Amino acid sequence: MRNGLAFLILISTLYNIPLQASPMDKxxxxxxxxxxxxxPCSFTGEDIIVNINIKNISExxxxxxxxxxxxxxxxxxxxxRSTKKTFPKRTNLAPHDLINxxxxxxxxxxxxxxxxxxxxxxxxxxxxxxxLVLTISPSVTIKLINESEFIPYDGESEIGITSLEVQP
Numbered sequence: 001m002r003n004g005l006a007f008l009i010l011i012s013t014l015y016n017i018p019l020q021a022s023p024m025d026k027x028x029x030x031x032x033x034x035x036x037x038x039x040p041c042s043f044t045g046e047d048i049i050v051n052i053n054i055k056n057i058s059e060x061x062x063x064x065x066x067x068x069x070x071x072x073x074x075x076x077x078x079x080x081r082s083t084k085k086t087f088p089k090r091t092n093l094a095p096h097d098l099i100n101x102x103x104x105x106x107x108x109x110x111x112x113x114x115x116x117x118x119x120x121x122x123x124x125x126x127x128x129x130x131x132l133v134l135t136i137s138p139s140v141t142i143k144l145i146n147e148s149e150f151i152p153y154d155g156e157s158e159i160g161i162t163s164l165e166v167q168p
Contacts, residue, residue: 027058028056028058028060028062028142028151028153029055029056029057029064029105029153029155030057030155031053031136031137031138031156031157032052032053032055032157033050033051033053033134033157033158034051034053034159035048035049035050035051035159035161036049036050036051040160041160041161042162042163043122043132043161043162044163046119047118047119048116048117048161049115049117050114050115050117050136051112051113051114052074052112052113052114052115052136052138052157053112054110054111054112054138055108056106056107056108057107060144060145061105061106061107061144061145062104062105062142062143062145063103063104063105063144064102064105064111064140065098065099065100065101065102065103065141065142066103066111067098067101067103068094068098068099068101069113070113071092071094071095072092072094073089073115074138074139075088075089075091075136075138076088076089076115076134076136076137077089077134077135078117078121078122078125078132078133078134079132079133080125080126080132081133083126087121087124089117089121099140099141102143104145115136122161130161130162130163131161131162131163132160132161133158133160133161134159134160134161135156136157136158136159137154137155137156137157138153138154138155139152139154140152141153
């Protein structure tokens with residue numbers, strides 16, 4: 001793959017062909033994760049609520065399907081760092097028409113969503129020492145306002161959950 005890309009760059013340079021970036025190469029939004037109950041995310045034997053902050057870091061106004069994400073929830077995968085065992089959480093069903101209902105995020109605006117990681121989901125890995133990674137992705141399609149362009153936004157981000165010792 002790297003050789004193919006190098007070849008493409010070489011040919012474009014020799015023949016003065018501009019390489020155009022696809023819309024996916026542009027960065028429009030950032031996704032930040034924080035634990036609401038404590039920071040850093042320490043498992044104390046209770047459910048953990050993770051806040052998902054999605055911020056418009058571009059100069060453009062962006063349409064974001066906020067109500068759809070609120071109802072469906074993000075894609076969440078829990079991974080045990082030591083065993084590499086993974087557990088994908090199920091998402092909820094959301095009305096399909098909400099995919100095209102956009103909340104406008106102007107430059108610098110942000111939205112917050114919460115997702116809950118249940119105690120039982122955490123303890124399904126190990127009950128002695130917890131050392132997990134949450135991979136959370138909104139995985140929606142956004143719209144550039146004043147343009148007809150729709151762009152897939154994965155927004156994958158990770159946060160760790162640890163504990164020294166868990167009291168079951």
